[in-house]
Amino acid sequence: MLVIPCPHCGPRPENEFRYAGEAHIARPADPEALSDAAWADFLYMRGNPKGRHAERWRHVHGCGRFFNCIRDTVTDRIERTYPAGTAP
């Protein structure tokens, strides 16, 4: 069980958190302006890197907040976490 440092609450065990997919995929401001292909890209295409991965977690059994996290998918090491809406 990983220890995940919530940027708001500090280090907590993994079972207080819920995974929420890849980070930094902003919902387009005007979805209607997108082509079908571009919209499908936004909906479905996600990275699957071997190594550093920016992803979202939610401290669902804690402060309830979503935040971002850089995790190495090979070693499971968490490099850092930072609040939602901020750059890595």
Place this chain on the structure above:
Amino acid sequence: MSWRTVSGGRIDRSRLVQFRFDGKSYAGHPGDTLVSALLAHGVHLMGRSFKYHRPRGVLAAGSEEPNALVHVDRGGGRETPNLRATQVEIYEGLVATSQNRMPSLRFDVGQAVGLVARFLPAGFYYKTFMWPASFWKKAYEPALRAAAGLGRAPVAADPDRYLRRYAHCETLVVGGGAAGIVAALQAAASGARVMLCDEGAAFGGGLLDERDAMIDGRPAEAWLGWALSELASRPNVTLLARTTAFGWYPDNLIGLAERVTDHLAMPDPKLPRERLWQVRAREVVIATGAHERPLVFPDNDRPGIMLAGAARAYLNRYGVKPGARVVIATACDSAYAAALDLHAAGVMIAAIGDLRTDPRSPGVDAARAAGLPVRTGAAITGSTGGLRVTGALFGTEWVACDCLLMSGGWTPSLHLHSQSRGKLGFDPASGAFLPLETAGQRSIGACAGMFDLADCMPGHAVMGSIAPNGTHAGLVKGAKAKRAFVDFQNDVTARDLLLATQEGFRAIEHVKRYTTTGMATDQGKTSALNALAIVAERLGTTVPEVGLTTFRPPYTPVTFGTIAGASRGALFDPERRAPMHDWAAGRGAVFEDVGTWKRARYFPAPGETMAEAVARECRAVRTQAGIFDASTLGKIEVVGPDAAEFLHRMYTNAWLKLAVGRCRYGLMLSEAGFVMDDGVVGRIAEDRFHVTTTTGGAARVLHHMEDYLQTEFPGLRVWLTSTTEQWAVIAVQGPQARAAIAPYVQGIDLSPSAFPHMSLRIGTICGVPTRLFRVSFTGELGFEINVPAEYGPAVWAVLMESGTLTPYGTEAMHVLRAEKGFVIVGQETDGTVTPDDLGLSGMIAASKRDFVGKRSLRRPDMLAADRKQLVGLLTDDPGIVLEEGAQIVEDPRQPIPMRMIGHVTSSYPSATLGRSIALALVEGGRARIGATLYVPMPGQTIAVRVVAPVFYDPAGDRLND
């Protein structure tokens, strides 16, 4: 004769403990293990081997024991199979039996298997028993399973209690031998939280086996006593004996299994049997020691043949002599310590055969000085005996003995380090793999290759112990491979390994799986390096090039009870009960599981079947009024200046203009455009909405809303609060609903003009504050009375007193809503259904520029004409009720596999309509209305007519009464 020494050992000789083994009574002393107590009676035969049913004695003295596995029965269903007898502490009344014997240890018909051993080589089950194929399941497998294997699994439910604890510490020391104790003393001095665990009943590890060692000028036993009292006196130190660190999980989370009561004759009933510790440690100090390696030679598995270190442990720890005439075969100096201790205890040492041609060590010198017959360059090549060893063969010379001790040196216990993904390096000097430096942990003592006691105790003066120099792995030179056991527990011989390489296996992981070496419950503790060496030699390569197989948790078997802890029975997945649960239970309701909720499904009157009860409940709602517990509906309070704008973006319909006091049915989509949830939303105030969700969707919807609120629309001033459990919801539905509640409602004008369908009012009922909704999920005039949850049962009871309301359950609710064609998200939908598929295009506010899921509805796939659409189905025979999930085809005469064009989503007998009804998703369904389709079922094909999905009151007149 007695095999006890005159004195010594850590047993209480003043008291006797009676126990039974295989039906026979024995006596031992407090402090004995099952093995030491049996050895004290001269009993070496303790098990039969896995495959060949060969008689086996005990090999080791610790958790690495592969042979002496027993079944302990504490009575009342408290049974544990496959316990290592070396770890079973005796207590008054202990009942233990040996395993895998037919019918007894001394006479085992299965031993005949040994006579046909040449038919059971490595991978035999892949070859010999493959023909005819059908025989495998019918004949071979059952027979093999009966003949091979370990203990019997208990049949009864385990009545014992197990608990779980979480702990944090700066330093967790695993292993309470010399190295671990020294490390714990050091760590404790800083004041940090220290935990020290050891799998044994007593701390001390190898120190417990030392006879002559002096530490800081004191005998080892005295030093150990001082160190343990020092640790115990510190409030920052937790000492856990009988506690196995069985698994390493990410970020230094270590699983410990503490055996709390198994060693007690009369355990305190307040204590759990075992306790699972989940310890998060800043640093883990691994001091797990080393396992002695057997020598691999023919018939090295007879009872009476054991590891030299084990014999020393039995002698010094338990005061037991393993034999009267002992032969020692060794490649390591530590066997000389055993020889000298046995000699001092009056045991005759018939021969010490050292594989090395010129061993030099204080141990060898001391043995020679004591007059012990040391032979150098002497290779052990066989043994004789039946149920007990009677002789050892060195080349051509037989030496008579009743006990044969062996030592091939020591293998560091790398299990925990390896589980942590720590890297290993091969050390040619010790011939073993050693742990490499890894962050957050360090290995010390014998598990890090420091085999000498002095090296394990930095800062302490150690004298009088013999350093265990010398090592040997693989088949003894000149010995035959046949019946030369490598893995004792799985009956794998050197011959099996050679056969595997001969058949082309090269990778050690493949050799392991093909021969099953190292795959038994002992995880290859005594066998791994011998197997590697044999394979490496045959392949003409080196041990490090062959590489070690992977270690995985658990280090030793852990009971299911320990893992499950309190999570069993009602606590496995705790059930949620609605506020009126007890009333329903008292009324004889039959409950169903909806998620983790218990919901009343129907309320049978005496003698009524389910179908009769549901029909009666439905008729009552349609003709009079029914009362229903809807409290499990998810509820979210959406509050803030931007609450309406937020809902506007989250739901398909328009919310900005919804008046205070009005409700709207809301449809929620995922961003991909599929129906995700639905529910009625009421506007309580300009900035406050009462949102309801499906019973199962409450948490999912809140998470979805929070996601958008926090990450996509962070500028909106909105706050979300789950209120599911704060409100009890009593639905009163039917033509008489208004009359039924009117006498109890205050402050609300219930007249149709003042309180129309899809509106809400705030007032009181029975004096209790209420949010009263006029809504319907039945198609009848209906109200949903929200009261604070704790008032629910009282309000319900008052409403029931009127005598005009019929309680109905979820089954009637399902029938009633299906008659009206109302969908249930999760029943009519499966995550691939759009609003239009459900015929709910009208719910899409065309005027809205954007809402979650809107853009996806324009994707070409979402507009395809052959999408599955919701329709009604009427069977030609009104008495046939279709099965939910049944597939629908166009032409039942087409060849199999038929093309399936849809499936039944809901199906019920309808008492109101006097016939069966069904809802279905069918390709291009709306265009097929009027057509006949077919539902092929076993034994018959059912013809159905496609109709609109509303069967009752399609105009909705009854809602607006």
